[in-house]
Amino acid sequence: NAGVTQTPKFQVLKTGQSMTLQCAQDMNHNSMYWYRQDPGMGLRLIYYSASEGTTDKGEVPNGYNVSRLNKREFSLRLESAAPSQTSVYFCASSEWYEQYFGPGTRLTVT
Amino acid sequence: DQQVKQNSPSLSVQEGRISILNCDYTNSMFDYFLWYKKYPAEGPTFLISISSIKDKNEDGRFTVFLNKSAKHLSLHIVPSQPGDSAVYFCAAGNTGFQKLVFGTGTRLLVSP
Numbered sequence: 001n002a003g004v005t006q007t008p009k010f011q012v013l014k015t016g017q018s019m020t021l022q023c024a025q026d027m028n029h030n031s032m033y034w035y036r037q038d039p040g041m042g043l044r045l046i047y048y049s050a051s052e053g054t055t056d057k058g059e060v061p062n063g064y065n066v067s068r069l070n071k072r073e074f075s076l077r078l079e080s081a082a083p084s085q086t087s088v089y090f091c092a093s094s095e096w097y098e099q100y101f102g103p104g105t106r107l108t109v110t
Numbered sequence: 111d112q113q114v115k116q117n118s119p120s121l122s123v124q125e126g127r128i129s130i131l132n133c134d135y136t137n138s139m140f141d142y143f144l145w146y147k148k149y150p151a152e153g154p155t156f157l158i159s160i161s162s163i164k165d166k167n168e169d170g171r172f173t174v175f176l177n178k179s180a181k182h183l184s185l186h187i188v189p190s191q192p193g194d195s196a197v198y199f200c201a202a203g204n205t206g207f208q209k210l211v212f213g214t215g216t217r218l219l220v221s222p
Contacts, residue, residue: 101153
């Protein structure tokens, strides 16, 4: 039982490049989330998916797209990376209030 | 507009003493609250929660207190241990919406 897994762990991109962050959970949770963590800003919600086939914007969705591929997987795509997207990205899943987090992806955009 | 605030960025405590971490919220619609602990290079892990129908919840060395009238919650760790050194986030949510709003975190350092 791996919980929530994220790939890659680290990534360096040049401005304008694109990439997809992958997330998978094996807890059969309905809801999944993408957050970013920046110094002094806490965890801010980018997008979430309340169930398979649905996605909604969070607090900071600009510059990102998401896909809920199936119940297990929720990916986050940066179409044209910008230095402001340098951050640590966390995926989480939940069945009710308590969210379970993955280990994070540290992304640097130069 | 920050709906969940942790006004102390850091706290230092000696081993064996009590650690008290504070959190304030502004949205009266929040009806459940959680504390998460985060070590460097790891994801946050759930620690303890409380619903608005209670004013206290205990789990071992960890106790969360909720004061609804003051819109304030606190996490007490007794006794504090060096392994408790981490960043602690409080989070708040509303029944029916599974989104959480997180505070900015408090870094706790417990020294031997």
